[in-house]
Amino acid sequence: MIAFWQWIHALIPWFDGAIATIVIILIKAIALVMPLMLVVAYFTYAERKVIGYMQLRVGPNRVGPKGWLQPIADALKLMTKEIIFPSKANIYLFLLAPVLAIAPAIAIWAVIPFDEGMYVANLDISLLYVLAIGSVGVYGIILAGWASNSKYPLLGALRSASLLVSYEIVIGFALVTVVMIAGSVNLNDIVMAQKGSILNWYWIPLFPMMIIFFISALVETNRAPFDVVEGESEIVGGTHVEYSGMTFAVFFLAEYANMIFMAVLAVILFFGGWHSPFEGIAYLEAGFAWVPGIIWLLAKSTFFMFLYLWIRATFPRFRYDQIMRLSWKVFLPWTIVWIFVVALMTQLKIGPWF
Amino acid sequence: MSFDQILFYVFSFWFIAASLAMIFSRNAAKAVLFLILAFFSAASIWILLEAEFLAITLILVYVGAVMVLFLFVIKMLNIDKSSLRAKFASYLPLGLIVAAIIAAEMALVLGNNQFGLEMMAAPARHAADYSNITVLALQLYTDYVYPFELAAVLLLIAIIAAITLVHRNEGNRKTQNIAEQVSVKAKDRVYLVSITTPNKEGK
Structure with missing residues (x-):
């Protein structure tokens, strides 16, 4: 890891100190938040499926194969709706x-x-x-x-x-x-x-x-x-x-x-x-x-x-x-x-x- | 200017701006929110001073609990703004005098005479493995263990006193018997009666 940063530093000399700290923290944050949001989306799908089967239903199964695209469709729907x-x-x-x-x-x-x-x-x-x-x-x-x-x-x-x-x-x-x-x-x-x-x-x-x-x-x-x-x-x-x-x-x-x-x-x-x-x-x-x-x-x-x-x-x-x-x-x-x-x-x- | 200094000025700016906004805000809920922002800025400055335990405690206790209750009370109150404004002029002279005295006292006590760099040198930076909470805990549980325990007992007495005050009128209270509620059976609440329903011919 340290060798990697030294290599980056050699490549871009001004990438050091405060700027480097901020950029590295930002990269780490994005690497954390992006998968998190994906897990949230599919957790809602899992919730609907699991509760569906527990109540002898099948849950969402129309959007995409076995309903896998359901959270994406939900997100699109919510994004395009009017805020009142x-x-x-x-x-x-x-x-x-x-x-x-x-x-x-x-x-x-x-x-x-x-x-x-x-x-x-x-x-x-x-x-x-x-x-x-x-x-x-x-x-x-x-x-x-x-x-x-x-x-x-x-x-x-x-x-x-x-x-x-x-x-x-x-x-x-x-x-x-x-x-x-x-x-x-x-x-x-x-x-x-x-x-x-x-x-x-x-x-x-x-x-x-x-x-x-x-x-x-x-x-x-x-x-x-x-x-x-x-x-x-x-x-x-x-x-x-x-x-x-x-x-x-x-x-x-x-x-x-x-x-x-x-x-x-x-x-x-x-x-x-x-x-x-x-x-x-x-x-x-x-x-x-x-x-x-x-x-x-x-x-x-x-x-x-x-x-x-x-x-x-x-x-x-x-x-x-x-x-x-x-x-x-x-x-x-x-x-x-x-x-x-x-x-x-x-x-x-x-x-x-x- | 170093990165620490930039952060310090940013947090100080937000601290002062939020405090001013809190005082001048007309909406009580907004004032509470600005106070929370001020607390966060103060906590950030404390973290810059390597006092992270104090900073986190400030957020945990004041932002997480005390201000929640403040907001709670403000929501319940129906504040009549016109009656508050009516007395503003009559309180103004006294308020200004008190404010001036407090400002003067603070300038005297907290000014450069006591806390300037000549009086108190900037504290030396600790190494990366310096643990603020360990140092604090060692002090608290060895040198200051008796004051610490006394403070805890005092708080306990306050809690007991508050509960006793609330529970004074024993006869006037309606309580639930939880055990009775939990052990209730369906038979106790509903009983089914079989009724012979008449058929189409009315027999």
């Missing part, structure tokens, strides 16, 4: 809201390590960065509800704001246990600390935390069965009732980018990130050594992404107060108890994790 502004809506804030929803959803990907040394930024505090940027995403929803000048979006925004703020606390506490075991808030170091074998991954000592984290991730990304923010049967479409065309598509992209992010984060924190599940097993480790780490990371994340769809097709929607109760009276005590359990395990050096 509600009367007396605050136009600036109305247009700012989707931007505030998508910007953190993409920015948060910067610190994800996809493989050893494969990241946009290796922050010393990347887990805190994830929490901080993740908490900014709520503004998109609140502003959308407020700026639309409409009843349903306002109700949706109120629900969402209170849910997101309460579940952020739960996620924060669940992540504290991970930090306690790994001894670092750097995602790279957290993955490196899980090296060894499948038994070294944190899903064993932190099993309840993993479940709490995943359920909280469902709430944070407004997914069924916690999608009261846009509960169709109660408040039509929640915050994005008044959005049409591309402005709606941007909210949609943000939501799915967040879902995929939460799946990848769950893998990094609890399932060994890019490490192969066959590590430490006599012949399988050598046999699968050629598989790049990013493949393992994506394969494990795909399972969690499938879990999102499976859960959506299985469970009925929770009532709002039940979700609140789950957060404050069930999850929060569990996470606090588990912090003490982890502290004890650290002191007594139980298992291969410490």
Whole structure:
């Protein structure tokens, strides 16, 4: 890699210093965002197919072979549709809201390590960065509800704001246990600390935390069965009732980018990130050594992404107060108890994790 | 000008511009958004100063939680602008005096006499492996562990006090028995009755 940059530098002498830094970061960002948007598009297709088969339908199958071009057609449709502004809506804030929803959803990907040394930024505090940027995403929803000048979006925004703020606390506490075991808030170091074998991954000592984290991730990304923010049967479409065309598509992209992010984060924190599940097993480790780490990371994340769809097709929607109760009276005590359990395990050096 | 300096001036410009815009904005929601922009600019400047833990905490706590609640309250309030404007003239002289005193005090305390480059040299840059959060944690949990724990206990007391204040009128509350709600069976809510329906002839 360094030799490559030296070669570039020899070729274009002025390509150095600040300009080179900015250009390299831009190239990395594009290399991250382009595949991400493609995955989002095909995740929506997968969602419709998976839920279709779970409900004994076939899902989209008309555009292209087996419906593979359906997300492209959807994107074209949304792009060519008219954007309608509600009367007396605050136009600036109305247009700012989707931007505030998508910007953190993409920015948060910067610190994800996809493989050893494969990241946009290796922050010393990347887990805190994830929490901080993740908490900014709520503004998109609140502003959308407020700026639309409409009843349903306002109700949706109120629900969402209170849910997101309460579940952020739960996620924060669940992540504290991970930090306690790994001894670092750097995602790279957290993955490196899980090296060894499948038994070294944190899903064993932190099993309840993993479940709490995943359920909280469902709430944070407004997914069924916690999608009261846009509960169709109660408040039509929640915050994005008044959005049409591309402005709606941007909210949609943000939501799915967040879902995929939460799946990848769950893998990094609890399932060994890019490490192969066959590590430490006599012949399988050598046999699968050629598989790049990013493949393992994506394969494990795909399972969690499938879990999102499976859960959506299985469970009925929770009532709002039940979700609140789950957060404050069930999850929060569990996470606090588990912090003490982890502290004890650290002191007594139980298992291969410490 | 180095790249760091360019970044510093860019962030400072946005910091000052957003703060001014926040004060002069007439729409409360826009004012909150400008304040958030000011917080982000301040966090960026802190990152330039190698205080990344503080910067991230600023975003996490203030932007992620406190300002959300601010926006929440503003949405719920129906602010009557005309009544606010009516008292503007009567408050203006007092406000100007207070503002002038605060500005003078800040100029005295934060001016070049105390924080100029002659008084405080620019801090030396740390190496790339310098971990701000590790240094901070070591200080916090060794030298300052008692103040830190005391602050935590104080916050806990505040939480308990707030909950007790809310829960004073015990008799006046409507609560749900969740266990009862969860354990409800279909039979408790709906019971089916078989009725013999008359056929076409009415028999």
